[in-house]
Amino acid sequence: MLLHYWWGVRCRNSKSGFVVDYPSEPNGGSANCRRMSLNQGGCLCGAVRYAANSTPVRVTYCHCKFCQRATGSAYLVEPIFQKTHFAIISGKPATYAQASEGSGKRVTINFCSTCGTKLFLDLERFPETVGVYGGTFDDPNWFERTPQVSRHIFLDSALNGTVIPAGFRTFREHAWLNDGTPVEPVIFGQPHAIGSKHLGNLGHPGTLVLPS
Ligand SMILES: [Zn+2]
Ligand SMILES: [Zn+2]
Numbered sequence: 001m002l003l004h005y006w007w008g009v010r011c012r013n014s015k016s017g018f019v020v021d022y023p024s025e026p027n028g029g030s031a032n033c034r035r036m037s038l039n040q041g042g043c044l045c046g047a048v049r050y051a052a053n054s055t056p057v058r059v060t061y062c063h064c065k066f067c068q069r070a071t072g073s074a075y076l077v078e079p080i081f082q083k084t085h086f087a088i089i090s091g092k093p094a095t096y097a098q099a100s101e102g103s104g105k106r107v108t109i110n111f112c113s114t115c116g117t118k119l120f121l122d123l124e125r126f127p128e129t130v131g132v133y134g135g136t137f138d139d140p141n142w143f144e145r146t147p148q149v150s151r152h153i154f155l156d157s158a159l160n161g162t163v164i165p166a167g168f169r170t171f172r173e174h175a176w177l178n179d180g181t182p183v184e185p186v187i188f189g190q191p192h193a194i195g196s197k198h199l200g201n202l203g204h205p206g207t208l209v210l211p212s
Helices: 065-071
Strands: 002-006 009-014 017-021 039-042 049-052 058-062 076-082 086-090 094-099 106-111 118-123 129-132 150-153 186-188
Touching: 065 076
Parallel strands: 058 150
Antiparallel strands: 002 009, 002 086, 009 017, 039 049, 049 086, 058 076, 076 129, 094 106, 106 118, 118 129
16 A cells, blocks of 8 residues: 655555655565665654654754744754655645745745644755654654764754753854855863853853864
8 A cells, every 4th residue: 555655755554564665676666675664753643654764864953943933842853864764654744934044945844734743844955854853753762862973053042951961062053054164063071051150151161072
């Protein structure tokens, strides 16, 4: 049964679970189907369901104002996947697009029109990937969030009381400038509480360990 078609990936039900057909495999025929363990997630009401069949490219903790407003929370935990490794497996998300304050490029929120749960972001600036609202995975702890694969961005707008763990790459805004130039990260040598003086401050070099 064809469940849905999304960004070139087809998902069908089979006895052993979902099968993902890649368009690069001739005709997506069953002989070419690869069985993969899919990590699934979905909205509160269950109408929209999705799956990812790879580990995230990276995990971004975003403390920007857009993510605070969109989540109603302190920050977004955003595992990022190649679009070819991400598929809607039931339902159809509604979309809301807005221009990014920083880049001016389109940012589209995909959400459930019934229950309002936001599921993933589709960014004009990064056309190959989607950023998932990490808490919507059935098991939000399935993906690694070590310092090697994670980073905290937009610390300049992080809420007071948010604790940034030691050892993670952090950025005052984006990790890249609009022209693609990478920004030098700051890595705290000890946990850093936003808005707290005694635990350290972004402008205080004594609490920083710069990457080698
Ligand atoms: Zn829903
Ligand atoms: Zn953000």
